[in-house]
Amino acid sequence: MNKILEIFSKVNASKVIAPEINFDDYIPIDFSESNSALQNSILEKASDYENYIQNFLEKNNAKIAFGGYNETRNLYKRSSVFNDNNSEERNIHIGLDLWINEEVTIHATLDGEIHSFQNNSALGDYGPTIILKHEINGLVFHTLYGHLSLESLNDKKVGSKIKKGKKIGTLGLPPINGDYAPHLHFQIIINMENKIGDYPGVTSKNNLEFYLKNCPNPESLLKITK
Template sequence: MMQNLKELLLNINGAKVIEPSIDYSEYMQLDLSVFNKNLKNYKLENASDYELFIQSQLDEKKAKIAYGGYLEKRNLYKRSSVFSSENSEERDIHIGLDLWINKQATIHAVLDGVIHSFQNNTDLGDYGPTIILEHRYKDIIFYSLYGHLSEESLHDKEVGQKVVKGEQIANLGLPPINGDYAPHLHFQIILDIEDKTGDYPGVSSENNINFYKNNCPNPNDLLKIY
């Protein structure tokens, strides 16, 4: 089924999920992985530090949105107990695509679908306000997750509510409401939502990464940014 989903995603075009007026030519790739030695030259301890850093990268490249992060191993989750505990392996491999822009940008449905669930995940480092859509294409059911939204984005939402490809469904959130991150959209594709509502892991441990790679294909297969 995973291979069928990947083939489906590669053969359809999703709508831009953030600020559709911005052309992909104005995007830049951003590497926040543990392998980017250049990050050591910056003080990156909180949301404000990351906002300044990301804006400096956008300015340098004359870009408007920075993208990246799928299967990226990162250090930025160490500040939050959401990603580690005494009884579990540390989770530090990102399994969605991040789209960074330092404003409350508009967020849009990638495809036709319905609202599967939504909630405010309020722990430090979590998604903050989150919406999950359910899609059905060629008898394949899958899901798209939109994390780090504004609180207002959850108002007047109903489970089962229809959405149309490209329709504005939310606005980007700001720290600390968005989990206390620099403003960005966490966008993720999910094949099996399991029993989750309003939430689904966006970061994996090394031991579980094969499962999540299969269950959460690269969102760029659908968005086609790069």
């Protein structure tokens, strides 16, 4: 993983969401299980989260809330995608979320090509998802864009070349986006493990070490914070 972090340190990535919004208008947000503000709020439906996020943005005079990498969360408990009786609960987020209650545009962070795409339509899943494949200095890796609009999948073809900064879709709304408040799940994946159109964005504690190595912190590429 050190090699990919070294590459990212030398790369100027494009903004992944609403490029007209300055980083000065971004604000970190905490959705971890230890956030007392969440414990004191009733957050059950997508609309509850939309209201929570909008109030958070307005209170902080911000336009996009971001964060969530390696964050243990309770918000996945409603979905069988992350919980079943035969395995350990998956509740540790391994991507970076960017929350905004608007249907803004989504853009490729780097030159690449379309690896795969599909609508992961289960409750709590990604909804419409696009995965791009990149290669820099001989290192192949991927970027995943989840919770998009259905229209984002139109006219997409595996292998199509994508230039850095190109619009690849728009942000999805609930329930199409997995029934979440509108946000982009952005994730870096080194080894796709032969998966197509999907890759885990949340892991269990037992598998965390592997996923942190295979999915480095997206902030190392996006460089939102200075």
